[in-house]
Amino acid sequence: MAPPSPVRDEVRLLFSTPDRHVWSIDELQQVVSASLGGADYSSVFRAVAGMQREGLVDRIDLGDGKAHFELREDHHEHIRCDSCGRVVGVPGCILENATSAVESDTGFTITSHQLLFSGICPDCSATAHN
Numbered sequence: 001m002a003p004p005s006p007v008r009d010e011v012r013l014l015f016s017t018p019d020r021h022v023w024s025i026d027e028l029q030q031v032v033s034a035s036l037g038g039a040d041y042s043s044v045f046r047a048v049a050g051m052q053r054e055g056l057v058d059r060i061d062l063g064d065g066k067a068h069f070e071l072r073e074d075h076h077e078h079i080r081c082d083s084c085g086r087v088v089g090v091p092g093c094i095l096e097n098a099t100s101a102v103e104s105d106t107g108f109t110i111t112s113h114q115l116l117f118s119g120i121c122p123d124c125s126a127t128a129h130n
Contacts, residue, residue, distance in 0.1 A: 007032055007039045011047040015057060015071050022060055022068045022078070022087040061114055062087060077114075081121035083128075090117065 010032045014023065025045050032039040048069055051057045057069045062080055068087075077090040099110045120128070 005047065006036055007043040008047040008050065010035055011044060012051065015051070021089055022062070022070045024066045024068050026066070063116055077117065079117040079119060081124055082118050083120055083124035086121050
């Protein structure tokens with residue numbers, strides 16, 4: 001087990017806060033650095049990589065070329081606001097029933113999938129209509 005680390009502790013704490021679903025390494029580094037008075041990118045990256053190895057977080061592709069991570073939970077899809085970038089988990093797996101059809105049509109054995117919806121969140125929609 002790794003020795004105690006304020007950066008690792010802070011990263012774990014951030015992943016457990018309910019007001020944020022998905023984090024990039026850059027976002028984590030900014031918040032951890034502000035909280036601790038400094039933290040380098042590599043320390044935050046190592047903390048997240050360790051959590052991923054331990055099976056605590058999953059890497060999520062949001063189509064922006066950055067690595068994003070979330071706490072490991074039951075599999076679910078995501079939706080991202082085109083206006084503000086907010087990301088929310090969609091309850092359940094929408095593609096669960098499609099898996100057997102894809103396997104049948106392609107001969108592949110499905111091991112995982114990711115689906116990202118995009119749209120306008122309620123807050124941005126309300127702002128646009130005012």
